Amino acid sequence: MSKIITKIEAQKKKDNRVNIFINGEFAFGCSSELVYYHNLSKGKEINIEELKKVIVEDNFLTAKTKALKYIERALKSEFQVREFLQKKEYEDSVIDRVLEFLKAYKFIDDEYYAKAFVTQNIRIEGKGNIRYKLIKKGISEEMINNILNEISSKDEETVALKLAEKKLKVLCKNEGNIVKIKSKLNTFLISKGYNFDTIKSVVNKLEIKEKENIEDFRSDGYNQVKENQWGELLSIAEKRYERLSKSEEDAIKIKKKLQDFLLRKGYNYSDIKTVLNKIIKGEDSYY
Known part of the structure; x- marks a missing residue:
């Protein structure tokens, strides 16, 4: 039985696609671009091989469109695009063709x-x-x-040292045991992907030897930051307190909400406690 295109109609939700009917029944949907490219029209007789070509070409066009939308959000590797299209259940031959197109035009590299x-x-x-x-x-x-290999060990160690210094200040706030501090610092640097030699060099440069050294980090790091940020913390707390006071009369609830707000901001609990006493109770002493 011959196959005759009996109807070509535009899809309601997609302006650039049409539905093809053969012998009075829906056969497939495809890009309207392919209708002109393959000279499809009502009344035209079409064989199986021609149908397959149209369907394969349509799969390529839709896969290419989806791939382009996928990579426009952020850079992607060839493997990521292939994996994305495989999840969309495109055939490998279609995926290979899409990837060749993307590589040819430097959409993926x-x-x-x-x-x-x-x-x-x-x-x-x-x-x-x-x-x-x-x-x-x-x-x-x-x-x-x-x-x-283009990145020198020295450059990598410089970054590791900066990260370790920041981590050490945090550790010294809550830990007084030198052995535990070194252990946690080593674990931190391992989790960051640094090798043994880099970690050893970084830890040695930090010279975590004496208890006084820990106190130095606390005073020079934590307390200095505390002093520098005090004005900012107080200003934020006062503004928030003013807003809360307009909608809440219960002093306990105000204090709780203000405390939670400042904790979410990342401020230290002891600083928050001092600020709350300063604002709500009107105490003159900051520390």
Whole structure:
């Protein structure tokens, strides 16, 4: 039995797509672009091979459109795009064709992607973490090694030292045991992806040797920050207190809401307690 196109109608929800009817029954939907490209029209006789070509081409066009929308949000690797299209259940032949198109027009470029990823992340973590994440994104180990080798051990250690100094100040606020502090600092740097030699060098440079050293970090770090931020904390608390007082009369509830608000802002509990006493009770002493 011959196959005759009996109807071509525009889809209601998609202006650029049409429904094709053959011998009075719905056959498939496709891009309106393909109607003109393959010269499809009502009354035209069409064979199975022609139908397959139209359907394959339509799958390619829809897959390409979805891939372009996917990568416009952020840079993606070839592996990520392939995985995305596989989840959409496109055939491998269609996916391969889409990827070739994207690579030809530089919409995806694994080397560019990997370099950008390293540049962004080397400021917050070590090569170990970066290597692992790039492997998961389908970047070849050879490419990863070539890019990471451009970063000197000295530069990586400089970043690790800055991260360790910040972490040490936090640890020294709540811990007085030197052994525990060193252990937690080592664990922190390992979690950031730094190797043994880098961690050893960083910890040695911090010279966590005496209890007085911990107190120095507390006084020079924590207390100095506390002093510098006191005015800011007090100002924020006073403004919030004024707003709460307009809608709440219960002093206990006001105090609780203000305390929760400041804790969410990341301020230290002891500072918050002092501020609450200053504002609500009107005490003159800050400390």
